[in-house]
Amino acid sequence: xxxxxxxxxxxxxxxxxxxxxxxxxxxxxxxYEDANPLCGDRLRMDINVSEGKIADIRFSGHGCSISQAAAxxxxxxxxxxxxxEVKNLTRDDVLEMLGIELxxxxxxxxxxxxxxxxxxxxxxxxxPGEEEDESEGGT
Amino acid sequence: MNRSAVAMGRPAAAxxxxxxxxxxxxxxxxxxxxxxxxxxxxxxxxxxxxSQKPAAVLEAxxxxxxxxxxxxxxxxxxxxEEATAAYEDARRRVATFVNAGPRxxxxxxxxxxxxxLVAYAWGRTHVRAGxxxxxxxxxxHSNLVPWQLLAKEKGAELRFIPxxxxxxxxxxxxxxxxxxxxxxxxGVVHISNVLGTINPVAxxxxxARAAGAVSLIDAxxxxxxxPVDVKALGADFVAxxxxxxxxxxGIGCLYGRRDLLEAMPPFLGGGEMICEVRLTESQWNDxxxxxxxxxxxIAEAVGLGAAVRYLESLGMEQVFAHDRELAAxxxxxxxxxxxxxxxxxxxxxxxxxxxxTVGSIHPHDVATVLDDEGVCVRAGHHCAMPLHEKLGVxxxxxxxxxxxxxxxxxxxxxxxxxxxxxxxxx
Numbered sequence: 115x116x117x118x119x120x121x122x123x124x125x126x127x128x129x130x131x132x133x134x135x136x137x138x139x140x141x142x143x144x145x146y147e148d149a150n151p152l153c154g155d156r157l158r159m160d161i162n163v164s165e166g167k168i169a170d171i172r173f174s175g176h177g178c179s180i181s182q183a184a185a186x187x188x189x190x191x192x193x194x195x196x197x198x199e200v201k202n203l204t205r206d207d208v209l210e211m212l213g214i215e216l217x218x219x220x221x222x223x224x225x226x227x228x229x230x231x232x233x234x235x236x237x238x239x240x241x242p243g244e245e246e247d248e249s250e251g252g253t
Numbered sequence: 254m255n256r257s258a259v260a261m262g263r264p265a266a267a268x269x270x271x272x273x274x275x276x277x278x279x280x281x282x283x284x285x286x287x288x289x290x291x292x293x294x295x296x297x298x299x300x301x302x303x304s305q306k307p308a309a310v311l312e313a314x315x316x317x318x319x320x321x322x323x324x325x326x327x328x329x330x331x332x333x334e335e336a337t338a339a340y341e342d343a344r345r346r347v348a349t350f351v352n353a354g355p356r357x358x359x360x361x362x363x364x365x366x367x368x369x370l371v372a373y374a375w376g377r378t379h380v381r382a383g384x385x386x387x388x389x390x391x392x393x394h395s396n397l398v399p400w401q402l403l404a405k406e407k408g409a410e411l412r413f414i415p416x417x418x419x420x421x422x423x424x425x426x427x428x429x430x431x432x433x434x435x436x437x438x439x440g441v442v443h444i445s446n447v448l449g450t451i452n453p454v455a456x457x458x459x460x461a462r463a464a465g466a467v468s469l470i471d472a473x474x475x476x477x478x479x480p481v482d483v484k485a486l487g488a489d490f491v492a493x494x495x496x497x498x499x500x501x502x503g504i505g506c507l508y509g510r511r512d513l514l515e516a517m518p519p520f521l522g523g524g525e526m527i528c529e530v531r532l533t534e535s536q537w538n539d540x541x542x543x544x545x546x547x548x549x550x551i552a553e554a555v556g557l558g559a560a561v562r563y564l565e566s567l568g569m570e571q572v573f574a575h576d577r578e579l580a581a582x583x584x585x586x587x588x589x590x591x592x593x594x595x596x597x598x599x600x601x602x603x604x605x606x607x608x609x610t611v612g613s614i615h616p617h618d619v620a621t622v623l624d625d626e627g628v629c630v631r632a633g634h635h636c637a638m639p640l641h642e643k644l645g646v647x648x649x650x651x652x653x654x655x656x657x658x659x660x661x662x663x664x665x666x667x668x669x670x671x672x673x674x675x676x677x678x679x
Contacts, residue, residue, distance in 0.1 A: 118625035122676065131679040153617055154634045154641070154648050176647055178617035179677060223617065 135189030146234025185227035205243035293627040301653030313559035343558030367492035367507035372399035382408035431464035443475035448597030449606030479573035500560035504553035521546035576605025605654040622673040
């Protein structure tokens, strides 16, 4: 488990206090909402796609600082990227963006944004990192 | 086995002194977890989730495994008889603790299994299409989901006693819910695990019976914290669990009215719950063993018996007064903080549970800051999602107390909440 000061590094608090890409899109190409049943957090992603790339992306919903910061960072990272690149994003990519290690409970907070994004774009419903293990599917 | 002054105190009886003056610091010394070395002091404010265990409980279980581990009701050798006696002694002690007869007290895995037992064995023989079950909006998922399953299977209807803005049950609605004579069961939580509300379950059970329905009380948060007399409540079924009452996990209890239990078919089939087995049919064992299939949690039963003995030595009136005093103090201190909203009713109507929100700060974040101060609170929906929806909050943080809880732990929590407010200000 990482320490408290690691968990609330300035970059996480910065994204939490000043979230990027927060909001909704009018009639987006893709709209997908998902939830973390453990903590009741909900997250929605609105995405406009142009020429196979993410032209615009917004997130909305409610959650803890880790889940909100992860959504903000992830949106920033995928803006302008091709859908193929989005598909290849992994759990470790998100953890690298956050720059922290997360215990088993907070891990889902950190990964809700990527899960929602991949489910919306590709219909991949598993938690990132659990895709191969069918027996664990559906939380 | 019991080392401290408090633990040595015997249950009050004629000619012997009553419980010792209550001192949470003396109680705390009986709980090894608080003296286990760790980086920061343990400030455990999550007893509604599970309580800590006194040495007397750990030692009783250890003594069983080291001294007389054997299966019960089977062997005719000495340690098997000793184990059987210890298991049944534990049952008698727990039954007496809630004023039930030993044949009316069934060991289960936990409260959830106790409620599922009723939903399965009683519900499937008594609830038919078009019947109704009355629950409340403040139920724990464990007293909600088993009835959803039953209602769906049978084509029955679920009705709900609403929760008022102050976090109490709106009982004016109850006569109307019961009015058409279709209600078979009324299930209600005694003390809410979120709001701490103490519900008037005796009155609800009385109205249920008058309407021809049976009552089930989820006593998971009451039996561990205050005196409970199942006969005085007039309830037909009462469910509670060991691990919240200073006992081990893995064992819980169902009290059932004897005539109801006698008439019910078994829950699980297997060993011990039968008296005669042929290849195609069997005859059921007597109560309570009819409902105890397979080898039960023997060590846990022994541990639960020791927990009840310990609680009796403290005195449940004193435990309850202590819990409520801490709840009042926590509410007073939290209310001084801007943006803090304490959920639930006024202190006169609540037990030692205090759930709250801190502005728009997510309870997970509050709990993480508190964890850094060694303060353990629950954060989330506490297995009561419909209630949170009703209260208009996504989730909450919750502090809850037991006999070993201290005022200074509340102070540390309040300090942590202040720190969370600063850290997550935006």
